[in-house]
Amino acid sequence: MDNSTLYDIQYLSRELNLSNRSVYYNITSISKKLIKENIEPPKNIRGQGYYLSNESQIKLKDKYNFHKKVGIDVKSRRNIIIFLMIIDSPLNSISKLSDVLDVSRNTILNDQKSIRKIMEEYGLNLEGNIKGHHITGNEIKIRDLIQKNFSMLNSVLDWMIESERDLVKEEAKSVINLKALITNWLRTVEESKYISFTEDGKNSLISYYSVVLMRILNEHVLRKDLTETSNLRHQKEFGWSKDLFAQLGLEDSKYVSEIFFLEKSLLGVQKDRLGTHVNYDIKNILIEVTQKVIENFKKLSGLYFKNEQQLSNDLYVHLISTFYRVKYKHQYTDNLVTEIKKDFFDVYTFTRLSLKPFEELNVAQLSENEISLIAIYFGAQIIYENNNKVLLVCSAGLGTSRLLKSQVESYFPEIRIKGPVTKNEYENNFMNLKYAVVITTIPLDTNGSNNIIRLSPIPTQNDISILRKLFIRKKVISSSRIENKFSAIMDIISDFTKINDYGKLSRGIKDILADNGGTNMGDNSKYKGTQRLDDLITKDTVKFEQNNVNDWRAAIESAAEPLLKSGNITMEYVHSMINNVEKNGPYINIGNMVALAHAKPSEGVKKLGLSLLHLNRPVNLLDENHPIKLIFVLAAIDQKSHVKAMAELAAILRDKGKLNQLIGAENYEQIENVLDDSKQNKTNPK
Structure with missing residues (x-):
């Protein structure tokens, strides 16, 4: 706009x-x-x-009053105020906040009261002076606040960058410049060939520590802490941390505790590769502990892994970072990984029970987030299969790539996914290899390629539907996979219309594919095999109406007449189809001008059948947004006999040219030609 x-x-x-x-x-x-x-x-x-x-x-x-300025919602406004307080922004006075956020002074005062209560939950205070309000209290607790909310703080920073106010943009630039400095510093660390961090690990540290550095530059410096300093001084991370402070001109002895703090944070950053000269004190112990954890998992679950050596290597690298995160109280707080406990509860439970040897190394217990991250490694190996046509490219840090991998392989158990590999690895080593499909969670340069698909770490049903079609097009899986599942119908519905209630629609479709036990099926022995579309759509089951149908109810009744006459259904089934639309809305509108009317088999199906009504002019299915001209009536009796016909129908409706031929048909012979063409293409592919 x-x-x-x-x-x-x-x-x-x-x-x-x-x-x-x-x-x-x-x-x-x-x-x-x-x-x-x-x-x-x-x-x-x-x-x-x-x-x-x-x-x-x-x-x-003008028409929809879009000129009116849209205000910031209450939660976002308070998050902005918290961020400005954390970085000691000069915009923190009530008058400046009122101006920047375009609200009254009283609104700002009320926001500050609410923020004060939030700070109390962290053991912190909110104090004001002539320069504005500031968060006060133990500096470690303030940094804990930053760590637990860095995703929110990133959102605030994005808002500040896009702000129309120059003062706000200038404040954002200070943090952005520090982010750039930290990014370059981490690049130098990795160039040492000693270590490689995951993309997510680096991004988390950059977002978190840029805000911490703002506080350090504003003289919020940690007091000296002499505990364990001798051990920390011998780590390479100490020298790297010292280098960053030198770049900032902070070489005074008062910053020693801050160098140790950065070193502890760096030790906990997730890694995807360790160098050959790793000298962590905990290294040898963790190699042994990793094996104990894997053995515990196998004993508890009764499961074995396709590639235990890879699992051992990957888990060992992960546990090194985890050890230091737990030891120095920087455990992950990302809410995404907590969903793993809900979606993969058995793997999560076995993992939690297997981790006792690791937890004994530290006083603190692992958080649910940390346990979930480790569970991903086990889950990914359990579902490891054989196929090499698919590559996964991710910012592999939090293990979300492994979550995506395990979910995709659970939907498509016949494939094996190579990876995950990082973006750099893909561009340097894998881009020129002939993978049929490349799945990514991050933007990639497609170079005109049509085999790259971007998915979220937890893919939606629509994501899986799109991926399935790509797999079939690229011959990763056979098209018979669609023909043998109800998703053939669901795919075509999602292609042509927005699904408001996926669960209800899914259950409805499954109902008509299922044998509900109470159905009087009559003599159905000849339907034990699968029926093709041209077996069901014949001259006897197709009707053309000129001007005799005036509404959608009459259209369904007319479309059902051939099946009523042949005894495939009873009048009860017709009433049920109409009631379903009245109750659930125009969900039977499965494509442009197309409706597939149906009800439960137990509501009047005698024999398998499919009929078609072709209208001379469209009628509205409940409203003008759903005009229909082709009305199919499906009477299903079991789970298999009609699936091939539905798959063939779905293929026709996906083909815009064939669909237009059906809509424009003037007699049965023209419809028959479309069916014959589809059959010919299926048996004689080019």
Whole structure:
């Protein structure tokens, strides 16, 4: 609305979590509505993307009052104030905050009261003076506050960078400059060939320590702590930490405790590779402990691993960082990994019970987040299969790449995924190798390739649907996988319409595919094999209506007539199909101008059947947003006999050309030609 940026279909699909076809459908729908309002619809520059003209932007802003400034919500506003307090910003006075955040002074005062209560939960105080309000108390506790909320603080920083206020942008630049300094410093550390950090590990340290450095530069310096200093001084991390402070001109002896603090943080950063000259004191002990943990897991779970040596190597590297995070009280607090406990509870439980040898090394217990991270390594190895056509590229730090890998392999157990590899490894070593599909959680340069797909660490059902189609197109899996599951129908629905309640729709489709036990199936022995689409759609089951159908109810009744006459269904089934739409909405609208009416087998199915009504003009399915011209009626009797027909129907509806041929057909012979073409393409692929 505020720019002329071009947005291509792939970008919109990714951001809206929709398939490409769903995006096309929505753009078409929006365009129709804009035309009715005499507003020019989105324009498309071929190969570049869509945009709204300036005139359209102005009209939309006037019509829907978009000129009105949108305020910041309460939670975000308070987060901004907390961030400014942490970095000792000069914007912290009530008058400046009121101006920057565009709220009254009383609102700021109320925000500060709420923030004071939050600080009390951390054992901290909120104090004000002529320069503004500041967070006071034990500096370690303040840094604990920063660590537990660095994701929130990053969001605030993003807001500050995008702010229209120059003062706010200047404050953000201070932190951004420190982030750049830390990034370059870490690059120098890695160039020593001694160590390699994961992308997530580096990003976490950069985000966290840039804010800590702001406090150090504002004279919030830790008091001297002489405990364990002799051991810490012998680590390479001590020298690296000292180098960073030297770059900042902070070489005075009063910063020694801060150098040790940075060293402890650096020791806990997750690594994906250790150098050949690693000299950690705990190294030899951890090699032995790692083996004990793996043996415990095998005994408790009764499971074995496809590649135990890889598991041992990866887990050992992970546990080195974990040891120091626990020892120096920097355990991970990322909420993403806690979902592992919910989704993979058995693996999580076995892992927790297996970790006693490791926990005995430290006084503190492992948090649920840390246990979940370790569980990922076990889960990934349990589902390790044979196939080498797929590569996974991730910022492999928190182990989210392994979570994604295990979930994809659980959906597609016949494939083996290579990796994960980092972005650098991909660009230097793997980009030129012939992988059929590359899955990534981070942006990659596609170079015009159509085999790269970006997924979130916990993929949605829509993500899996898109991935399945890519696997089939690239011959990673056989198309028969779709033909043998109800997802053939779900795929086509998700392609052409936005699913508001996936669970309800899924259950409804599964109901019609299932044999509910109470169904009177009559003589169905000849349906024990799978039926093709052209076995069911015949001249006797196809109807053409000119102007006799005026609404969707009449359309369903008319579409069901061939099955009623042949005894495949009873009138009860027709009523149930209509009731389903009245109760659940237009969910049977599975594509452009297409509806698939159905009900439970127990509600009047006698024999397997499929019929089609072709209307001369469309009728609205409940509302004008769901016009339908083709109404299929499916009467299913079991889980298998109709699946091939549904898969073939789904393939036709995915093909825009064939769908248009069906919509434009004027007689049965033209419909038969579409079915014959599809059958021919299936048996004689090019």
